[in-house]
Amino acid sequence: MAVSTEKTSTKLTACERLRIGSHLSVAGELRAAIVEAIALRLGAVQIFTRNQRQWSAKPLTQSEIDEFNAACVGSVFADRSRIVSHNSYLVNLATPDADNLAKSIACERTELERCEALGIPFSVAHPGSHLGTPRKPKDPNDLDTPPSGDELEGLKRIARAIDGLHKDLKGYKVRIALETTTGSGTNLGYAFHHLGFIRSMVKAPERIAYCIDTCHVFASGYDVSTPAKAQATLARFDSEAGLAHVGAVHANDSEAPCASRRDRHAHIGEGLCGDAWFRAVLREPKLAEVAKVLETEKGDASDGRAWDVVNSERLASMGASK
Numbered sequence: 388m389a390v391s392t393e394k395t396s397t398k399l400t401a402c403e404r405l406r407i408g409s410h411l412s413v414a415g416e417l418r419a420a421i422v423e424a425i426a427l428r429l430g431a432v433q434i435f436t437r438n439q440r441q442w443s444a445k446p447l448t449q450s451e452i453d454e455f456n457a458a459c460v461g462s463v464f465a466d467r468s469r470i471v472s473h474n475s476y477l478v479n480l481a482t483p484d485a486d487n488l489a490k491s492i493a494c495e496r497t498e499l500e501r502c503e504a505l506g507i508p509f510s511v512a513h514p515g516s517h518l519g520t521p522r523k524p525k526d527p528n529d530l531d532t533p534p535s536g537d538e539l540e541g542l543k544r545i546a547r548a549i550d551g552l553h554k555d556l557k558g559y560k561v562r563i564a565l566e567t568t569t570g571s572g573t574n575l576g577y578a579f580h581h582l583g584f585i586r587s588m589v590k591a592p593e594r595i596a597y598c599i600d601t602c603h604v605f606a607s608g609y610d611v612s613t614p615a616k617a618q619a620t621l622a623r624f625d626s627e628a629g630l631a632h633v634g635a636v637h638a639n640d641s642e643a644p645c646a647s648r649r650d651r652h653a654h655i656g657e658g659l660c661g662d663a664w665f666r667a668v669l670r671e672p673k674l675a676e677v678a679k680v681l682e683t684e685k686g687d688a689s690d691g692r693a694w695d696v697v698n699s700e701r702l703a704s705m706g707a708s709k
Contacts, residue, residue, distance in 0.1 A: 401703035403430035403463050405669065407638070409681040409695040410434070410473070417451055417505070418458040421470075425462045427696055431469045431678035433511070433635070436501040439475045442494055447504055455505050469678050471509040471564065471598075471635045474498045480548040481515030481541035481575055491515075492548050495563075499552065502561040509564040509634035509678075511598045514576035514585065517541025521573050527646050528570040528608045530578045541575050546588035553591045564634040566598040569606040569650045577607040577648075579627040586632065596634030599624065600682075601668060602653075603637070605660045608646035617667035630673040638665065638679045638702055654683050654694060655701040662705055669706030 402408065408431030411420035417436065424432040437444035459465050475498065478491045495512065502510045519537030534542060549563060565585060570577025586595045604611070604620065611617040624630060640658030643649035652658075655665065668674060681698050688697045 399463070400428045400430070401707070402699045403428060405679070405703055405706045406430045406469055406675075406677065407669075407679045407681075407699045407702050407706070408432045408469070409683075409699065411695075416454065417447075418454045421455065421458040421462070421464055424464065425458075427693065427699075429695070429699060430463055431471075431680050432464070433471045433473055433678070433680040433682075434507075436472050436498065436505065436507070437475070439473065440477065442475075442477060442490055444497060444501075447501055452504055467506045467508055468676065470507050471511055471678050471680065472498065472502050472505075472507050473511045476513075478512065479515045479518075480512075480545045481517050483518060483540070483544070488544070488548065492551060495548075496552055496555060499556055499559060499561050499563070503556075503559050507561060509562055509596055509598075511564045511566050511635055511637075513568060513574070514565050514581065515541060515545055516573045517544075517575060518573055524571075524648065528577045528648060530608055534575075534578075534581065534584070537573070538575060538581070541573075542581060542584050543588065545575070546585050549585070549589050549595070550591075553589070553594055559594075562594050562596040562634060564596040564598040566637070567600050567603045567607065569603045569648045570608075571648050571650060577603075579624045583628040586628070596632050597628055598635040598637060599633055599668070599674075600637035600639060601660055601664060602639035602641040602658070603650065605641050605645050605664065606643050606647050606649055606651075608648075610645065611664035611667070612645070612661055614663045614667065617661075617663045620664075621667055621671055625673070630671065633674060633677055636668060636674060636677055636679040637682050638668070638698075639682050640665075652683050655681070655698045665702060665705045669702060 408429035410433040640653040642651035
C-alpha cells in the first residue's frame with residue numbers, strides 16, 4: 388500500500404485523539420509502520436522490531452534508528468507512548484526446559500535492547516506456557532482459584548527470568564507488557580491474578596506493565612456481555628492486576644465464543660465480544676492514555692477502505708463520550 392510521508396495536520400482525528408491504531412508491517416524498513424500509521428491518521432501503532440519467528444536478528448544500524456526517530460517527528464508519534472512492540476512468538480519464559488529457557492531469555496533481551504534503542508516504551512509479551520499436564524481443550528478456565536502446581540512453577544520461572552533480564556539491563560526504560568491470554572494448552576496469563584502474581588514476584592515491579600487483549604479476555608471466560616458485566620470485568624482486572632499498570636490494549640473482536648479458550652480475532656462488531664465490552668474499555672479513564680491497537684485481518688472492506696481504517700473508526704465511535 389502506497390503511503391504519503393506528509394505529517395498529520397494540527398487537528399486530531401478521533402482515532403488519533405483516542406490513541407486507536409493497528410499492528411502495521413515494517414517490511415523493508417522499520418520506519419514504514421510509522422509512515423503508514425501517519426498516512427492512515429491512526430493514533431497508535433504496534434510493530435515487530437524483527438522477524439518474530441526467528442531466534443536471532445541482525446543488530447539495528449544507527450541509520451535505522453535515525454530514520455525511525457525522524458519518521459515520528461512532527462506527528463502524534465513524537466509521543467512514544469503511542470508505539471508498542473510485540474516480542475517474538477518463540478519466547479517462552481515459563482518453560483522448564485533449560486536450553487529453551489536460555490534461548491528465550493536471550494531472545495527477549497535482544498527485543499528489549501531494540502526497543503530501548505528505538506525509544507519504544509512497551510514490549511508486549513505472552514507470559515509463557517508451563518508445558519506441564521495440559522487440560523482438555525473443552526475444560527473451562529478456572530478464573531477464581533489459585534494457580535495449580537504446574538502453573539505456579541511456571542509463573543515463578545517467568546518472574547525469575549524477568550529478574551535476570553532486569554539485572555542485565557539496568558537503567559532501561561522499556562517495560563515488558565505481559566498480555567492476557569485465552570488459556571489454550573498450558574498457556575499462563577488467562578486469569579488476571581496470574582499477571583498480578585508475576586508483578587508481585589519480580590524485584591522491580593515498576594518495570595512490568597500489562598496488555599489487555601479484548602478477544603483473549605472474552606475467550607478466556609470473563610463475562611462482558613452487558614455494560615455492568617464489562618465494567619465489573621475491568622474492576623476485577625484493577626483489583627487483581629491493576630489498570631494503572633496497563634501499557635497497551637489489543638482491541639480485537641472474537642470469532643470464538645466466551646470461555647472457548649480459542650484465539651480467533653474478528654473485525655470489530657463482527658465477532659461475539661459485544662459492543663458493551665469495547666465501550667467499557669475505550670471509555671475507561673484509567674486507559675485513556677494507553678495505546679489501543681488492532682490485530683485484525685488486513686485488506687480492504689467492501690467499501691474499498693482499508694480494514695484498519697474501518698475497524699479503527701468503529702472503535703472510535705464506541706469510544707465517543709456518552
